[in-house]
Amino acid sequence: MSGAQAAIAEHAGERQGGRIVRYTLTERINHWIGGFAYIYLLITGLAFWSPYLFWLAALAGGGPVARYWHPWVGLVFFASMIWMLVDWRSDMATTPEDLKWRNDVQYYIRNEDEKLPPVGRFNWGQKQFFWVMVYAVVFLLLSGLAMWWVNDISWPYRWVRYLAVLIHDVAALVTIGAFIIHVYMGTAFVRGSFSAIVDGTVPEAWARTHHRLWYDKVTRK
Amino acid sequence: MSQVNLEVRAISGHAGSVPGAGLKRDLDVCKLIDVTTCIGCKACEVACLEWNGLTFSETSFNNSYQTMPDTAWNYWNLIKFNEHEDRDHGLMLLMRKDQCMHCAEPGCLEACPADGAIVQYVNGIVDFNQEQCIGCGYCITGCPFNIPKFSPTARKVFKCTLCVDRVTQGLEPACIKSCPTGCLHFGTKEDMLFLAETRAKQLREQSGFANAGVYDPSGVGGTHVVYVLHDSTNPEAYGGLPSDPHIPWTVRLWKHPLKWLGNLAIVGGLVGVALHYMRFGPKRPEEHPQNGTGARP
Numbered sequence: 001m002s003g004a005q006a007a008i009a010e011h012a013g014e015r016q017g018g019r020i021v022r023y024t025l026t027e028r029i030n031h032w033i034g035g036f037a038y039i040y041l042l043i044t045g046l047a048f049w050s051p052y053l054f055w056l057a058a059l060a061g062g063g064p065v066a067r068y069w070h071p072w073v074g075l076v077f078f079a080s081m082i083w084m085l086v087d088w089r090s091d092m093a094t095t096p097e098d099l100k101w102r103n104d105v106q107y108y109i110r111n112e113d114e115k116l117p118p119v120g121r122f123n124w125g126q127k128q129f130f131w132v133m134v135y136a137v138v139f140l141l142l143s144g145l146a147m148w149w150v151n152d153i154s155w156p157y158r159w160v161r162y163l164a165v166l167i168h169d170v171a172a173l174v175t176i177g178a179f180i181i182h183v184y185m186g187t188a189f190v191r192g193s194f195s196a197i198v199d200g201t202v203p204e205a206w207a208r209t210h211h212r213l214w215y216d217k218v219t220r221k
Numbered sequence: 222m223s224q225v226n227l228e229v230r231a232i233s234g235h236a237g238s239v240p241g242a243g244l245k246r247d248l249d250v251c252k253l254i255d256v257t258t259c260i261g262c263k264a265c266e267v268a269c270l271e272w273n274g275l276t277f278s279e280t281s282f283n284n285s286y287q288t289m290p291d292t293a294w295n296y297w298n299l300i301k302f303n304e305h306e307d308r309d310h311g312l313m314l315l316m317r318k319d320q321c322m323h324c325a326e327p328g329c330l331e332a333c334p335a336d337g338a339i340v341q342y343v344n345g346i347v348d349f350n351q352e353q354c355i356g357c358g359y360c361i362t363g364c365p366f367n368i369p370k371f372s373p374t375a376r377k378v379f380k381c382t383l384c385v386d387r388v389t390q391g392l393e394p395a396c397i398k399s400c401p402t403g404c405l406h407f408g409t410k411e412d413m414l415f416l417a418e419t420r421a422k423q424l425r426e427q428s429g430f431a432n433a434g435v436y437d438p439s440g441v442g443g444t445h446v447v448y449v450l451h452d453s454t455n456p457e458a459y460g461g462l463p464s465d466p467h468i469p470w471t472v473r474l475w476k477h478p479l480k481w482l483g484n485l486a487i488v489g490g491l492v493g494v495a496l497h498y499m500r501f502g503p504k505r506p507e508e509h510p511q512n513g514t515g516a517r518p
Contacts, residue, residue, distance in 0.1 A: 048355075049480070050480060050484065051234045054234055054336055066355070067355040067356055109497075111501040111504060150361045150371075151370065155367045158469075161361065162362065162470075162472065165475050169479060173483045173487075176486075181494065184498070188494075188498050189497075191505050191506075203506065205508050206506040209507050
């Protein structure tokens, strides 16, 4: 795949010189806005999480600077997630094929994909990741706003302060678990995924192997 | 906000042990506030501002004798005023000097993520170092007394220092110095508790305050500011002094089990995906599938 053929198609599924558009330019830009925002939030958040990781704040310009920007970047991440939700909501709905796939997920994990039923544009695992992040970001936003304005929460409502730190940390830990799996699968485990989210296209064989129903649908046009 | 040469007992957000911990002993200092002899003159409020170089804030009138509703980032010492109806004593005008309690188990220090932003000295003083403060406000969540306050301009949190700069020079805190009635005392914790108990006994036996007692709440390991109250069974009447203060359970959960479980889960996740990769390797697309779709160019 040469850079000259970078997918600027308006719809996923268009074919470009033997390759299929997996993610449009808009989808990729938004993914990376969210991705870089999340990485920043992860680094600064871990700095505030443990004294043994406080040195991470230095990567973000020191503790006060990291603390200043963390909530603002959080809003960027939230906006990016909302955009994804609007864009991918229908693609991310669970289908009967997904449930069959889920029952056979052991084969996916064991890398025995030939035993798996075919799936659409996203498989059940990708959909789970998406919805975990969508729900987590809502909890993170609400608890994060309380932590941002902690000084303005009046004393009778102090339970909001107490609850916010707990919710923010639990939700963040859930996203970290999901993020580790997401990055592992997107870079190391499922070869070809990373370039798909950078330049936008996948080889036809990739689409046929991993997302047969989607491949059949887009090649039938 | 002092950089005095004091032995440190605990440091906020600090990885590893406290340097020099346990090297030297020191007496616990203590401020005693006898609310029964406070006349609400607010000399301590002024002395606090004077000594700490704080600007005079605008006062707010809310049908009360109180200067403002609460302590502020630039107003660390406030007389809380309450009218209280008592069956035996009629209308009582309760005046309580509110400020940092300098807890033996400080919730602010427990919650703080910034290395060295909050220190607890061996003498019991809990002090904020604004140079290290990142302005996150976790201390505001951790404090059971609603004391740390955020300055939007400085983006740092401030509170009473127990005049640590004066104490290290052998002086009593500025508020104590200014008190005209002698309701404020300063000394070792042991001496102050003795004095407080003596006064409480006097109130019980000679002044008809059967419930008079000393406020030194055990929920935070005791405090380095103690009160003598006419009615120690009802501290809430004194401007909302909590009857059983303790570090919020969510803060404890967050800072202890959740932190270690979370760290374990993160490391476990990283190790897990690495092992998975080594065991099962990458997924590569089938270039030549057996069925018909492979015939496409």
